[in-house]
Amino acid sequence: MAKKNKLLLIDGSSVAFRAFFALHNQLESFKNRNGLHTNALYGFHNMIEKILKEENPTHALVAFDAGKTTFRTEFYPEYKAGRAKTPREFTEQMPYLRELLKGFGIYYYELENYEADDIIGTLSAQADEKAFDVVVVSGDRDLTQLAKDNVKVDITVKGVSETKTYTVESIKEEYGIAPLQIIDMKGLAGDKSDNIPGVTKIGEKTALTLLQEYGTVEGLYEHIDDMKKSKRKENLINEKETALLSKKLATIIKDAPLAITLNDLVYNGPDTKKLIDFYKEMDFKSHLNRLDTSELEETLEANRSDIQFQKVTILTDEMFKDNQSIYVEMLTDNYHTAQVVGISWGNEEKIYACEPEVAFHSDIFKKWAEDGHSKKKTFDSKRTYVALKHHGIELKGVVADLSLEAYLLDVKDNSSDLAAIAEEYDYFDVATDESVYGKGAKRKVPEDKEQLYAHLARKIKAIAILCDQLMEKLEENQQTELFTDIELPLANVLADMEMAGITVNSKRLEEMKGEFAEKLQELEQKIYAEAGETFNINSPKQLGVILFEKMGYPVIKKTKTGYSTAVDVLEQLQDQAPIVAYILQYRQIAKIQSTYIEGLLKVIDKKTGKVHTRFSQTTARTGRLSSVDPNLQNIPIRLEEGRKIRQAFVPREENWRIFASDYSQIELRVLAHVSDDQHLKEAFIEGQDIHASTAMRVFGLEKAEDVTPNIRRQAKAVNFGIVYGISDYGLSQNLGISRKEAQQFIDTYFEKYPGVKQYMEDVVREAKDKGYVETLFHRRRYLSDINSRNYNLRSFAERTAINTPIQGSAADIIKVAMIQMEKALKASDLRATMLLQVHDELIFEAPEEEIETLEKLVTDVMEHAVALSVPLLVESDNGKSWYDAK
DNA sequence: TAGAGTGAG
């Protein structure tokens, strides 16, 4: 026999409200990391979880009140009047309640002019007709009027996960009346909380007694003449209208015009993925742990369809066609050193997989891979390209890259795991790498090779389907050119740079290592002597104890976990604490030693003496590149000790040079362009010193000679601040001036550069309207907090809105230049090689005799990569090491 | 694995 249908109906508004007040005394401990209160969500969650487990419904719905006005307020405006204002801490949780319900897989509904009660009443009646069992959950006892033989009503008591069940019998027992008589009782006695008046001097007790005798309000008035004379009878007669009105108000509608039917409410269990996201968002750690990801995987695994593919050992021409996808699997991040463990290719209809050696030794595979006319889709084209190139195959004809496409559509979608990206687009037919290979030290190819190839086949299918989908979305966003003309070709340029690598003089590093080790020892001894004991200087915690407890220096700043020992704090202590100078020196050298000397030595390729970084094209939210393993975009330069590290970066051959070109003030030039500020533009067009020019305008100086170095420094800080989305505090900290003075600088700046001010207002307004900002080339960044009620989140989003188009457009420009540069080098007979990009500069190595030509070429390409309304200016230098190319 | 700290543009 089929399981009997059971409908669960929850009065969302009242339960959420109950949950909020049940946990109100702990309001402040229920907050997520963004400061959102979560107590109502938490209580509601636990109630639902419990009721689902107990009742195991086949259908479910959560009903909400739609708003303040309902058909009841139309005929009785005072209905529910006089209620205290809903606390903001409660209302801020309501949108997330809907997310929670999506996670539970429960439908929710609200209907204009009706209350949640009426939706529940109507559905309960419909379920009754179809002989469903019904469970109603509410915090409001009014709902008990719905009880029937097949309808029970759970009313929450103290807290929300505990409920009291009302059935026909229990109501009879407790009140001596039938459920429907509850409305008659309200008619007579009224209800304070809903502001239903009732009849004077009649309370619940009296009402019940009267109903025992007369059955209903109407029945009572039919026999009112039989009642013996009393004050009560008088009241009843005088207030007949009120009694009938009150009854009408208390009556739950059974025929509300719902746009949903029972069929819409089928309950299929939770969407574990969404629940996990919800728990993460709310910082519900205990729930998260309980519902570990293996459960999610199991759910998805169970729903995953079989994948058809052919594992092949001999490759034939028929297997390779135009418009296929290709995936080259490696189990570690670093594709320069990773081992390929499997290869798969094909289209939606036909998928092939083989062991790496089969493909690497196949001329047919090589011919197809290297055929630029044979179009290919990939997940991460740079990774794929490099892996194949290591085996003598030069991948060509790539027209799609799922990873890059997802990143351009939303810079937050930058996972290296295909399944994570697929999931974002509601594609679940591919497993995560972690579930197939495991994680950490246990990561390995599954024993059953079939599983590996099935996984790869699923990736091919996902790439085939999703690349097309995402390309359409790119087109909708006007991002096709950004993808096709910039990001995709750039991937190849970057691959070549990474593979070229930069030569590192490890002997020089070893020498420095020895010198620094000695210095560190000396400093260590001095610090211990000052402190009077030994301790771990690298531990901010231990250092804090020494400085602020043992030695008793004043605490200037605190961190979440204890005393702050950051540079700015230590610098303030320097005068009174001799130990501090040593600590600062120690920190500086320890950083150089561990990160730049030991760190770099570890990643030098022993055979070639080179390091091969990886440029990530999908990490930075602004569109910049990032560099990892090693990070070659933060090699020291500001302080001499660190700068010496650059002496170890040398050309690959003797008599070659390191050549570096950088854009001068590219971000301010971009600002001049996008803001169209006349004065800023003029300064660049006339080739003025921009910081001096700003200084003259902001400080009202007449002659260039009046700009002292100090004034120029201040103006420079203001210019930086402008690009970052300035605040008076930030500027005051940077310049060591008062907040008031900083504000004065900013005000004057905006007065003198009205176009910049206008731009900032416009870009923030646009971000608030559209939810995202864009760069010159339509790179897009969504700012979900831009309309947040939380000041911090909103301010941060506003500054980001100002900064991203500037930083991002600069990133766009240098990317264009890089693509053109590689092309220009290939077209020339130069041996010069592009090696690195550091946000606004490009680093090359080249034979000495090419330097002159190279400089002309690079300058021309970089300066004309993009035409702005102000000129772009490039400055270059070269030397026998990176250090000397300053 | 998070947080503090520091390197770069």
Add this chain to the structure above:
DNA sequence: CTTTACTCACTCTAT
């Protein structure tokens, strides 16, 4: 009234 400049990666300690 809040808080306090944008973008990253790496190393270390401590849990």
